[in-house]
Amino acid sequence: MATVAPGGAAILPIKLHSHRPRPSSPFLGKKLSPRYSPRSIISAHRALSVVASGGEFFDSFHNFFLGVGVGLPCTVMECGDIIYRSTLPKSNGLTITAPGVALALAAVSYLWATPGVAPGFFDMFFLAFVERVIRPSLRKDDIVLGKKLGEGAFGVVYRVSSSKKPSSKREGDLVLKKATEYGAVEIWMNERVRRACASSCADFVYGFLERSSNKGGEYWLIWRFEGEATLYDLMQSKEFPYNVEALILREVQDLPRGLERENRIIQTIMRQLLFALDGLHSTGIVHRDIKPQNIIFSEGSRAFKIIDLGAAADLRVGINYIPNEFLLDPRYAAPEQYIMSTQTPSAPSPPVATILSPVLWQMNLPDRFDIYSAGLIFLQMAFPGLRTDSGLIQFNRQLKRCDYDLAAWRKSVEPRAGPELRRGFELLDLDGGIGWELLTSMVRYKARQRISAKAALAHPYFDQEGLLALSFMQKLRLQLFRATQQDYGEAANWTIQLMAKSGTEKEGGFTEAQLQDLREKEEPRQKASAQRNVLASALRLQRKIIRTLNESMDELSRRRKSVWWSRWIPREE
């Protein structure tokens, strides 16, 4: 049974890692002969090890560590059944199976699905700490106040400079926001954005809690000064959108003005806005206050960036996500008002929220809230009459009367439209109505039917850069896009119906809008098939798990969740 290896060590036919006889084993299907029982082989093994290595201590010592099954003490071996040496696996025993690969892929997809469980852990427990160590910090005394830029409900914004910086730096190259409420959240969001998608938002420098003021604590947030104008400022000018073209190209174009040129500029603005939104949404942040006032033109990067993350929600860890809280600008807010269903329990503790975040994200699609607001900005750019507060409020009323159906709104206003409104429709109708198509897929009543930022960027509206007409292939793609969108909507409706059926009396995962829509729908219901029942049961089980986890963590999170992230924020006493 034992052989002697070239090194002089004994090699025994002992399988080290398996207890299951192999088909090639002569013992397969038979009771092991007492002559070759594991115990006897182990004894032989011990004896032969000693004999074979007797005189050559050095060789034995060497083989003790290098050989497989060579002279290793049996106490550390898993001496299983006996097989011939030829049947020993050549690899280290790791077997790749199809179900194993599928399971691993499913786990990886879940961990990387929006908003990203795995990147979230890496960001929170590694990147955040590394950044804290290496980034430069600022103190109250380092800041030289300049002129006031704005004053909102939750803070005052100044243009400032740093006394720490060398004189080569321009004066007033920073912006300071002294914030009270939501300051901590805004620091958290800005730090997250800086690590995940820095180009989406204004360049954040530092944030800390300043306690020396009389008010008993203010959060100081510092950004680089991006530029003088927000999209709102630019849209107020009669020159819009040509003033944006001049900023982006850094020169005034001496070309004839017209719809095509305007359309191209608006398209560029929309693309930049959607890129910024996609960056935020991919990392699990929903802004919740997208409006032209919060989109600033960055002179350095010649692109629009998002500012004011005070109302944002980080769905990856559940920060500032309170389903029934109201802090939205009603002019730009989507009809559902809440980014998560009011029936979804408030955010669980951070680890649970992080683990469940892909499920909750898919159930609620909270990013579509921002998409609706972006759609309204698109409308404002196309129709100058909607750029004023009163114009927008009136439009919102009309749209509500049309059940948030843009096509119905168009039908109602087009026959009696003035030249300005008609010009807006003409602009959106360019290239086979591709702009109108994109707009209607952004401004929809049902969040689930709204296009995502990523899908919007892939929309053919953005393919026609520099072209006045669509090519045959582009038209084909548009048709395909429309067809798939329809299918998607139907599939989503079907799933929502199932989920609604699976008991949402007390707990559920649907927005009021979705439930309302289901109530309104009076389509004949098909008989539930076995497949549907299985899916419904799975969803019921999923909800039960979520509820149980929430309940068990509730007590813990109630005490901690309101303040836990403030530990990350530096303090200056």
Ligand SMILES: Nc1ncnc2c1ncn2[C@@H]1O[C@H](COP(=O)(O)OP(=O)(O)OP(=O)(O)O)[C@@H](O)[C@H]1O
């Ligand atoms: N990084 C920046 N670069 C240049 N200007 C900025 C920057 N950040 C903010 N501003 C200016 O400051 C103004 C106010 O900023 P912000 O919206 O963040 O403050 P706020 O207190 O939340 O205001 P509001 O409540 O009105 O939204 C902006 O409209 C913009 O003009």
